[in-house]
Amino acid sequence: MELELQTRKTSADWRTSEIVVSKETIPTSQLGLILVDTWNFHWCMTATERCGSFALRMNKAAECARMLGMQVFWAPTDVADHYVGTPQREIACALKPHPLPELEPNSLPNIEVFQDGACMCGPGLRCRCNYGWDAICPVLELLDQDLVVEGTEQLYSWCKELGITHLIYLGFHTNCCTTGKPVGIGPMLRTGLKAILARDMTDGISGYDPSVGEDPDKGTKEIIQQLETAMPTIHLANEFKKESLWQEEWVVDPVRVTPWGQSTRPYYFENDVMVTLSAPLNEGAEIRYTLDGSEPDESSTLYSTPFSVIDTANVRAKAYRDGVQICLEGNGYMVRLPAMPPMPDVHLSDIEPLRQTVPGYHLYISHKQPAKDMSYTNTPLTIRDTKYEKGMGVQAPSQLLYTIKPEYDRFVGLAGNDEAMFGDAWGREKAMYPSVIFKVFIDGTLVTESPILRIAQGPWRFNIPIPEGCGTISLVVTSVDDDNRYAFANWVNAGFVLKR
Numbered sequence: 001m002e003l004e005l006q007t008r009k010t011s012a013d014w015r016t017s018e019i020v021v022s023k024e025t026i027p028t029s030q031l032g033l034i035l036v037d038t039w040n041f042h043w044c045m046t047a048t049e050r051c052g053s054f055a056l057r058m059n060k061a062a063e064c065a066r067m068l069g070m071q072v073f074w075a076p077t078d079v080a081d082h083y084v085g086t087p088q089r090e091i092a093c094a095l096k097p098h099p100l101p102e103l104e105p106n107s108l109p110n111i112e113v114f115q116d117g118a119c120m121c122g123p124g125l126r127c128r129c130n131y132g133w134d135a136i137c138p139v140l141e142l143l144d145q146d147l148v149v150e151g152t153e154q155l156y157s158w159c160k161e162l163g164i165t166h167l168i169y170l171g172f173h174t175n176c177c178t179t180g181k182p183v184g185i186g187p188m189l190r191t192g193l194k195a196i197l198a199r200d201m202t203d204g205i206s207g208y209d210p211s212v213g214e215d216p217d218k219g220t221k222e223i224i225q226q227l228e229t230a231m232p233t234i235h236l237a238n239e240f241k242k243e244s245l246w247q248e249e250w251v252v253d254p255v256r257v258t259p260w261g262q263s264t265r266p267y268y269f270e271n272d273v274m275v276t277l278s279a280p281l282n283e284g285a286e287i288r289y290t291l292d293g294s295e296p297d298e299s300s301t302l303y304s305t306p307f308s309v310i311d312t313a314n315v316r317a318k319a320y321r322d323g324v325q326i327c328l329e330g331n332g333y334m335v336r337l338p339a340m341p342p343m344p345d346v347h348l349s350d351i352e353p354l355r356q357t358v359p360g361y362h363l364y365i366s367h368k369q370p371a372k373d374m375s376y377t378n379t380p381l382t383i384r385d386t387k388y389e390k391g392m393g394v395q396a397p398s399q400l401l402y403t404i405k406p407e408y409d410r411f412v413g414l415a416g417n418d419e420a421m422f423g424d425a426w427g428r429e430k431a432m433y434p435s436v437i438f439k440v441f442i443d444g445t446l447v448t449e450s451p452i453l454r455i456a457q458g459p460w461r462f463n464i465p466i467p468e469g470c471g472t473i474s475l476v477v478t479s480v481d482d483d484n485r486y487a488f489a490n491w492v493n494a495g496f497v498l499k500r
Contacts, residue, residue: 005232032164033065034073036171039133041432046120049260055139056252064245072146075183080150089148098157103190121259122208128456132431152182166194173205198236210306255317255330266335285319341412341463344495355401375418383416391492396479413494416458441474
């Protein structure tokens, strides 16, 4: 392949550094394609959705690479050994290691890497750091001839074994894992291998604040510009087009939404949220969107600048060029939090329920019961990094059934997923699973429920008037996906406000 390599002349300011384009012909047998940390989850919901938005594009790139005889490597660094027992991982581990050469000095620029807990959702309710990923994105296609590698030595050994001299890098996040992990650009350059970044198939970890013109697309572009002062990049889809492999009619990119929540993992906001829509890999895209959940078309509202959302909204967007849809639909779900309720006069943990259940409950032999003033895991009640003294800790599915006394005026409280698992390596490989819904029934009738709540979100806020003459109130927690292994949930500062 004759690759069109883009670099930048080194200067004091990389923003004004001159672009240099050169061409290099490399036998495809000496080219490897490596996908780094294309995980199925991230603590930041916008980061998760942005990574997933590249999946179809990356599938097509891997398909083209295989057709040219290039070796495809997968490097999900934290979770590579979740693939033991598969041919892709077992074959990768079976190779006798080649000795590493004396490592060369690091040649990459000192790119800013955002601190642990970096969130691309914006200045509102930021995502709390947790390590929940346990596989690659499920949309990505891992074929039998691919290899799942881990570590500098293993990747280097396979490159030496196969005669690979150049690695084309795809993956996330550009300024962190893709460059810095043991299989990343920096360490592999130090072994003497050549690295090329596919600038159309990577995404950096950056920030979002539209009030100052900061967004993840701009952040990624700037990160790539800095890297180009030390290494080449390519537009990989364009390179495959030159080989008559990448088809112009392929529609592989959704419209990007920032912040990017989903109905299964909503973005919560207090008063309003600024929303940005973009299609940076599709030049000339005309983005049309709706806010009410209806399907957008060419007559829907035309996007021009970031807009404010003040109520719960399901943002749906498509992009067109000359009347032809060029982007898949992007969908973002945002939920406005209710007002904060008052503190109760009577706390749940200070009164006896008519009935209290958790999984494994038996009416006559009740060894498992909700916990009073602590989580169900016998740790402090914690939601979104805040500890509470009063509340009830449960495991879904759960019911707390109480008699409504005549003096009760309102039920109030906060509710969310307990965070005890963060004490175990920040919830590594399991924080993605807890997902619950809190429901309130009065005399057997559902009166309100929360949206889906995940770990480090919420707490959801309840402030419910109690009609005269009612007999019972039932507080229920259900697990969304019927997998309740980690569905530990807390009702905190919850109870009853008395009539005045």
